[in-house]
Amino acid sequence: xxxxxxxxxxxxxxxxxxxxxxxxxxxxxxxxxxxxxxxxxxxxxxxxxxxxxxxxxxxxxxxxxxxxxxxxxxxxxxxxxxxxxxxxxxxxxxxxxxxxxxxxxxxxxxxxx
Amino acid sequence: xxxxxxxxxxxxxxxxxxxxxxxxxxxxxxxxxxxxxxxxxxxxxxxxxxxxxxxxxxxxxxxxxxxxxxxxxxxxxxxxxxxxxxxxxxxxxxxxxxxxxxxxxxxxxxxxxxx
Numbered sequence: 001x002x003x004x005x006x007x008x009x010x011x012x013x014x015x016x017x018x019x020x021x022x023x024x025x026x027x028x029x030x031x032x033x034x035x036x037x038x039x040x041x042x043x044x045x046x047x048x049x050x051x052x053x054x055x056x057x058x059x060x061x062x063x064x065x066x067x068x069x070x071x072x073x074x075x076x077x078x079x080x081x082x083x084x085x086x087x088x089x090x091x092x093x094x095x096x097x098x099x100x101x102x103x104x105x106x107x108x109x110x111x112x113x
Numbered sequence: 114x115x116x117x118x119x120x121x122x123x124x125x126x127x128x129x130x131x132x133x134x135x136x137x138x139x140x141x142x143x144x145x146x147x148x149x150x151x152x153x154x155x156x157x158x159x160x161x162x163x164x165x166x167x168x169x170x171x172x173x174x175x176x177x178x179x180x181x182x183x184x185x186x187x188x189x190x191x192x193x194x195x196x197x198x199x200x201x202x203x204x205x206x207x208x209x210x211x212x213x214x215x216x217x218x219x220x221x222x223x224x225x226x227x228x
Contacts (some may be wrong), residue, residue, distance in 0.1 A: 033217070035219070039153075039154075040204060040222075040224065041221065041222065042119075042206060042219055042220060042221035042222045043157075043206065043219040045218065045219070048216060088156060088157065090217075092217075099145070099210065100145070100147055100159060100162055100210070100217070101147075101159075101208070101217045102159055103149075103156045103157045103158075103159075104156060105156050106155070106156045108154075
């Protein structure tokens with residue numbers, strides 16, 4: 001199945017600063033999800049990207065999928081403490097006859113006031 | 114829309130007992146449901162995929178006799194951890210899919226602690 005690498009693994013930023021998290025796939029991405037998770041809690045859906053070159057924004061978070069559909073980035077503008085958490089990218093795979101999401105390694109974000 | 118619920122949200126049990134976790138899609142019928150496991154400070158690992166009325170497909174390394182999955186309807190899947198041991202303690206998250214390509218939505222998770 002698909003291997004997803006996220007970078008950086010962890011990130012500490014000052015409040016108000018911008019940041020970018022990357023997600024790189026070993027195979028072409030047919031669907032790419034971004035989720036946020038607070039430790040010990042469920043996943044919060046952020047965005048789903050499917051087309052090469054696609055870009056979506058929600059509030060101060062923008063996600064892009066490159067033209068080759070093997071890399072996605074998540075950009076947060078003017079970070080706030082509420083942005084802290086673990087960010088996970090997930091790839092849509094077709095495996096064993098089923099379409100399913102498998103996850104990257106995760107990026108832990110801390111925002112310092 | 115697209116809400117997935119899990120019950121219970123947390124459970125503590127004694128070693129050797131079995132624990133059942135329910136996953137429901139509240140406002141949609143799910144074509145497929147999934148179970149994931151998450152260890153502290155790690156990402157989610159897919160355990161198994163299930164469709165209503167058929168046997169679950171388990172990922173490599175997941176013991177099917179340990180983690181029993183029943184997909185009773187298009188809105189309900191259950192995961193039973195049989196003869197639980199402390200190493201089974203983890204955060205279990207279910208997910209439900211709408212159509213293909215559709216979207217995949219996640220439940221809030223169940224924290225299992227085995228004493």
